[in-house]
Amino acid sequence: MxxxxxxxxxxxxxxxxxxxxxxxxxxxxxxxxxxxxxxxxxxxxxxxxxxxxxxxxxxxxxxxxxxxxxxxxxxxxxxxxxxxxxxxxxxxxxxxxxxxxxxxxxxxxxxxxxxxxxxERPAIGTLLGLSSNGQTLFIDSGANTDCRPIHLVHFARLGNVYAREILGIASPRIGLLNNGAEPGKGNRLARESYDLLKQTDLNFIGNVEGHDFVRDRADVIVTDGFTGNIILKTIEGLGDNWLNSLTQVGQVFSKAYRLSRQALHRDMGIDSWAKKLDYKESGGATLLxxxxxxxxxxxxxxxxxxxxxxxxxxxxxxxxxxxxxxxxxxxxxxxxx
Amino acid sequence: MxxxxxxxxxxxxxxxxxxxxxxxxxxxxxxxxxxxxxxxxxxxxxxxxxxxxxxxxxxxxxxxxxxxxxxxxxxxxxxxxxxxxxxxxxxxxxxxxxxxxxxxxxxxxxxxxxxxxxxERPAIGTLLGLSSNGQTLFIDSGANTDCRPIHLVHFARLGNVYAREILGIASPRIGLLNNGAEPGKGNRLARESYDLLKQTDLNFIGNVEGHDFVRDRADVIVTDGFTGNIILKTIEGLGDNWLNSLTQVGQVFSKAYRLSRQALHRDMGIDSWAKKLDYKESGGATLLxxxxxxxxxxxxxxxxxxxxxxxxxxxxxxxxxxxxxxxxxxxxxxxxx
Missing domain, CATH: 3.40.718.10 (Isopropylmalate Dehydrogenase)
Known part of the structure; x- marks a missing residue:
C-alpha cells in the first residue's frame, strides 16, 4: 500500500x-x-x-x-x-x-x-481523546462555515460510518453540539438540525454541551464548521498552555527531588495529558x-x-x-x- | 450599599x-x-x-x-x-x-x-482570566442564540464600557471571535459583523481565534450567545478535568514526599490554575x-x-x-x- x-x-x-x-x-x-x-x-x-x-x-x-x-x-x-x-x-x-x-x-x-x-458538503472529522473512556469524532471541525440543517445530518452520517468502521463501534452515539441539553435549545440551525436528526435511523442521543467533550457521552459530536474550528482551537490553546505549565512544574520538581524527567512526567501524568492534548501526538483529521x-x-x-x-x-x-x-x-x- | x-x-x-x-x-x-x-x-x-x-x-x-x-x-x-x-x-x-x-x-x-x-439584545459578559497577563471580557457568553450583526456591535460597545470602567483599560482592544485571523474569514454573521465593527470608533483589532483565549490579544472578545455558551462550557469542562488530575497528582506527590497539601498546591501551581479555571473562584457573569x-x-x-x-x-x-x-x-x- x-x-x-x-x-x-x-x-x-x-x-x-x-x-x-x-x-x-x-x-x-x-x-x-x-x-x-x-x-x-x-x-x-x-x-x-x-x-x-x-x-x-x-x-x-x-x-x-x-x-x-x-x-x-x-x-x-x-x-x-x-x-x-x-x-x-x-x-x-x-x-x-x-x-x-x-x-x-x-x-x-x-x-x-x-x-x-x-x-453536498464534505467535512473534516477530528478524533478527540479528551474523555477518559474513549475517542470522539468531532465533525465538522472546520471546513464549512455556513451550514444548513441537511449538512449537519450528512456530517452525522459521515461520522457514523467513521465511528463504526474505524473505531469499531456497532451503533455509534451521535450527539448534536448545542447550548443546552433539552430539545428545543439552540440557534435556528441547531434546532432544525435536531428535528431532522430525530427522523433518521441513526443512534441520535440528542444535544450535547461543551463540557461533554471530556465526558464519554457521544462517539460522534456534530456541529457546523465555524463553531467546530473555534472549539478545536480553544481546546488546542488551553492544551498548549497546560502542557507548558505542567512541564515547568515538572522541571521544578525534578530538580528539587532529583527525579528523572521521564519518571516525573509519567508520575505526574504529563505523558497521558500530552497524548490527549498535544497535536504532536495526534494523527490528524480526516476529510470525509x-x-x-x-x-x-x-x-x-x-x-x-x-x-x-x-x-x-x-x-x-x-x-x-x-x-x-x-x-x-x-x-x-x-x-x- | x-x-x-x-x-x-x-x-x-x-x-x-x-x-x-x-x-x-x-x-x-x-x-x-x-x-x-x-x-x-x-x-x-x-x-x-x-x-x-x-x-x-x-x-x-x-x-x-x-x-x-x-x-x-x-x-x-x-x-x-x-x-x-x-x-x-x-x-x-x-x-x-x-x-x-x-x-x-x-x-x-x-x-x-x-x-x-x-x-436590542442585552448580553452576558463573563470575565475570563486564562491569559497570563490579564482578564478578558467574553460577550455574549450565552444569552442570545440567534444574533444579527448589529447585535454583535452592541455587544462590543457593552464590553468596551465594561473593560473601560471595571477593568480600567483606557482603550480596550475589541476582538471578534472567528475561524481565522484574516479579514473575510467566518460565517455570514461573523463577516458582516466584522464589516460593521470596522466602521465604529471602537479599538477593533479584527478577528481573534480559539487559541487567543489563552493569549493576551484582546480585552473584549465578542461572539453570538450560541458559540459563546458552547465555548464557555468547553473551557469549564476541560478546566474541571484538569483540576481533578492535578489534584490527584498532588495527592500522590504529597504522600511520596511528605509535603503538606498547601505547599504542594502552591508549588505545583494548582492554586493559580484553580483561580483561572475554577467556577468556585469566579465572581460570576454580568448581565449587560x-x-x-x-x-x-x-x-x-x-x-x-x-x-x-x-x-x-x-x-x-x-x-x-x-x-x-x-x-x-x-x-x-x-x-x-
Missing part, C-alpha cells in the same frame, strides 16, 4: 515530514511516496529510499499557508498538494496526507477527487465525503505527528472507509433545508 | 449562599438583603443578621433549573428571582445576584428592569444592557463564589456601570442588519 505524503506542507517541512515518513515506513509497513522538490528530498531521504521502499514524486511548486485556496490550487498545478491529490485520483496512492494549507487541501480534494454521491482518502495533519506537525497521520491514513485505506461512506444512504435536501 | 442575594438560587442554595453572603458582609462591607423563604433563612443567618446589617426579604416561591424561563417568571411573582429583581427596580438594592436559572434571571431582568435605550445591575453566578456556586459575585456586584454598582452604558451611543439597526 502506497501512501502519498506532502513533503512541502506544514511549519516543519520538509525536514520533519521526511523524518516522520521514514519512521512510518519502518513502523507501519507502508510504502511512502514523498511529494515535493526532488533535489531536497533526495538529500534528506536518499539513503532510506531503496531500503524502505520510499519513492519521490517531483512537485516543484509550494502552496503557502496564507495563499487563497482556490486561486493557489488553480494556478499551481505542480504543487505538492495538487500532485499528491492526483496520485489518489489515479489510484497510484491509497491515501494522501498533508500538513499544508487546509483550505487548499480541501479545495484540491473536492475539485480533483469530487464529492461522494449524495453529500470526498472520493478518496485524505488526511489533514496539523500545520505544526513534527515527525511523530506525521508518522501518526500516516498510520491513520493506512488504517483508513485498509478499512475502505471511502467505499463504506459510498454505500450509506443520504437524505436529500428538501426546499431550503 | 445594599446588595440583594437570591438565597434560593443554585445547586447549593440556601446553605452555601447564606455562608457566602455572611463572608461578603464581613469582607466587602456591604449590606446584604437575602431573598428567600424567611423561616429557613432565619435559622441559617439568624445570629448574623443584626451584627452584619443583613436583612431577609421574604420570597416563598422557588424557580427550578429546568423550568421554562418566561413561564416561571410570569407565574411565580413571589419567587426569589422576581422579588430580587424588583428590589433593584425600586431602588431598594444597588444590585441583585443569583446563581439560579439563568434564563429566568435574564427574562426577569428584561421584563422588570427593561433594556437600556438603543440596545438592562437597566440595573444583575450578576449571574454559576449554578454550582459555593460560598466563595457567592462572596466573589457579591464583590463583583458591589464594584459594578460603585462604578455606576449601568449609567456609563446608558451614556454610550449605539448604532441603529439598518434594514435587515
Amino acid at each position: 502506497i501512501i502519498a505524503v506532502d513533503a512541502e506542507g506544514g511549519d516543519y517541512a520538509p525536514h520533519e515530514v521526511v523524518k516522520g515518513a521514514i519512521k512510518a515506513a519502518q513502523e507501519h509497513e507502508v510504502e511512502i511516496a514523498l511529494v515535493g522538490r526532488r533535489d531536497i528530498l533526495h538529500v534528506l531521504a536518499g539513503k532510506h529510499l531503496d531500503k524502505l521502499g520510499m519513492t519521490i514524486v517531483d512537485a516543484n511548486e509550494v502552496i503557502g499557508f496564507h495563499e487563497h485556496a482556490v486561486e493557489a490550487v488553480t494556478c499551481k498545478p505542480q504543487s505538492s498538494i495538487v500532485i499528491g491529490t492526483n496520485l489518489v485520483k489515479e489510484g497510484s496512492a491509497a491515501a494522501f496526507i498533508s500538513a499544508g494549507n487546509t483550505g487548499a487541501v480541501f479545495y484540491a480534494a473536492i475539485s480533483i477527487l469530487g464529492r461522494l454521491n449524495g453529500i 465525503g470526498v472520493n478518496g482518502n485524505i488526511i489533514i495533519a496539523h500545520g505544526r506537525s513534527q515527525a511523530k505527528a506525521i508518522m501518526n497521520a500516516i498510520g491513520m491514513a493506512k488504517r483508513t485505506a485498509e478499512k475502505e472507509l471511502c467505499q463504506k461512506i459510498k454505500e450509506e444512504q443520504y437524505e436529500q435536501a428538501n426546499g431550503d433545508k | 445594599i446588595i440583594a442575594v437570591d438565597a434560593e438560587g443554585g445547586d447549593y442554595a440556601p446553605h452555601e449562599v447564606v455562608k457566602g453572603a455572611i463572608k461578603a458582609a464581613q469582607e466587602h462591607e456591604v449590606e446584604i438583603a437575602l431573598v428567600g423563604r424567611r423561616d429557613i433563612l432565619h435559622v441559617l443567618a439568624g445570629k448574623h443578621l443584626d451584627k452584619l446589617g443583613m436583612t431577609i426579604v421574604d420570597a416563598n416561591e422557588v424557580i427550578g433549573f429546568h423550568e421554562h424561563a418566561v413561564e416561571a417568571v410570569t407565574c411565580k411573582p413571589q419567587s426569589s428571582i422576581v422579588i430580587g429583581t424588583n428590589l433593584v427596580k425600586e431602588g431598594s438594592a444597588a444590585a441583585f445576584i443569583s446563581a439560579g436559572n439563568t434564563g429566568a434571571v435574564f427574562y426577569a431582568a428584561i421584563s422588570i428592569l427593561g433594556r437600556l435605550n438603543g440596545i 444592557g438592562v437597566n440595573g445591575n444583575i450578576i449571574i453566578a454559576h449554578g454550582r456556586s459555593q460560598a466563595k463564589a457567592i462572596m466573589n459575585a457579591i464583590g463583583m456586584a458591589k464594584r459594578t454598582a460603585e462604578k455606576e456601570l449601568c449609567q456609563k452604558i446608558k451614556e454610550e451611543q449605539y448604532e441603529q439597526a439598518n434594514g435587515d442588519k
Whole structure:
C-alpha cells in the first residue's frame, strides 16, 4: 500500500515530514511516496529510499499557508498538494496526507477527487481523546462555515460510518453540539438540525454541551464548521498552555527531588495529558465525503505527528472507509433545508 | 450599599449562599438583603443578621433549573428571582445576584428592569482570566442564540464600557471571535459583523481565534450567545478535568514526599490554575444592557463564589456601570442588519 505524503506542507517541512515518513515506513509497513522538490528530498531521504521502499514524486511548486485556496490550487498545478491529490485520483496512492494549507487541501480534494454521491458538503472529522473512556469524532471541525440543517445530518452520517468502521463501534452515539441539553435549545440551525436528526435511523442521543467533550457521552459530536474550528482551537490553546505549565512544574520538581524527567512526567501524568492534548501526538483529521482518502495533519506537525497521520491514513485505506461512506444512504435536501 | 442575594438560587442554595453572603458582609462591607423563604433563612443567618446589617426579604416561591424561563417568571411573582429583581427596580438594592436559572434571571431582568435605550439584545459578559497577563471580557457568553450583526456591535460597545470602567483599560482592544485571523474569514454573521465593527470608533483589532483565549490579544472578545455558551462550557469542562488530575497528582506527590497539601498546591501551581479555571473562584457573569445591575453566578456556586459575585456586584454598582452604558451611543439597526 502506497501512501502519498506532502513533503512541502506544514511549519516543519520538509525536514520533519521526511523524518516522520521514514519512521512510518519502518513502523507501519507502508510504502511512502514523498511529494515535493526532488533535489531536497533526495538529500534528506536518499539513503532510506531503496531500503524502505520510499519513492519521490517531483512537485516543484509550494502552496503557502496564507495563499487563497482556490486561486493557489488553480494556478499551481505542480504543487505538492495538487500532485499528491492526483496520485489518489489515479489510484497510484491509497491515501494522501498533508500538513499544508487546509483550505487548499480541501479545495484540491473536492475539485480533483469530487464529492461522494449524495453529500453536498464534505467535512473534516477530528478524533478527540479528551474523555477518559474513549475517542470522539468531532465533525465538522472546520471546513464549512455556513451550514444548513441537511449538512449537519450528512456530517452525522459521515461520522457514523467513521465511528463504526474505524473505531469499531456497532451503533455509534451521535450527539448534536448545542447550548443546552433539552430539545428545543439552540440557534435556528441547531434546532432544525435536531428535528431532522430525530427522523433518521441513526443512534441520535440528542444535544450535547461543551463540557461533554471530556465526558464519554457521544462517539460522534456534530456541529457546523465555524463553531467546530473555534472549539478545536480553544481546546488546542488551553492544551498548549497546560502542557507548558505542567512541564515547568515538572522541571521544578525534578530538580528539587532529583527525579528523572521521564519518571516525573509519567508520575505526574504529563505523558497521558500530552497524548490527549498535544497535536504532536495526534494523527490528524480526516476529510470525509470526498472520493478518496485524505488526511489533514496539523500545520505544526513534527515527525511523530506525521508518522501518526500516516498510520491513520493506512488504517483508513485498509478499512475502505471511502467505499463504506459510498454505500450509506443520504437524505436529500428538501426546499431550503 | 445594599446588595440583594437570591438565597434560593443554585445547586447549593440556601446553605452555601447564606455562608457566602455572611463572608461578603464581613469582607466587602456591604449590606446584604437575602431573598428567600424567611423561616429557613432565619435559622441559617439568624445570629448574623443584626451584627452584619443583613436583612431577609421574604420570597416563598422557588424557580427550578429546568423550568421554562418566561413561564416561571410570569407565574411565580413571589419567587426569589422576581422579588430580587424588583428590589433593584425600586431602588431598594444597588444590585441583585443569583446563581439560579439563568434564563429566568435574564427574562426577569428584561421584563422588570427593561433594556437600556438603543440596545436590542442585552448580553452576558463573563470575565475570563486564562491569559497570563490579564482578564478578558467574553460577550455574549450565552444569552442570545440567534444574533444579527448589529447585535454583535452592541455587544462590543457593552464590553468596551465594561473593560473601560471595571477593568480600567483606557482603550480596550475589541476582538471578534472567528475561524481565522484574516479579514473575510467566518460565517455570514461573523463577516458582516466584522464589516460593521470596522466602521465604529471602537479599538477593533479584527478577528481573534480559539487559541487567543489563552493569549493576551484582546480585552473584549465578542461572539453570538450560541458559540459563546458552547465555548464557555468547553473551557469549564476541560478546566474541571484538569483540576481533578492535578489534584490527584498532588495527592500522590504529597504522600511520596511528605509535603503538606498547601505547599504542594502552591508549588505545583494548582492554586493559580484553580483561580483561572475554577467556577468556585469566579465572581460570576454580568448581565449587560438592562437597566440595573444583575450578576449571574454559576449554578454550582459555593460560598466563595457567592462572596466573589457579591464583590463583583458591589464594584459594578460603585462604578455606576449601568449609567456609563446608558451614556454610550449605539448604532441603529439598518434594514435587515
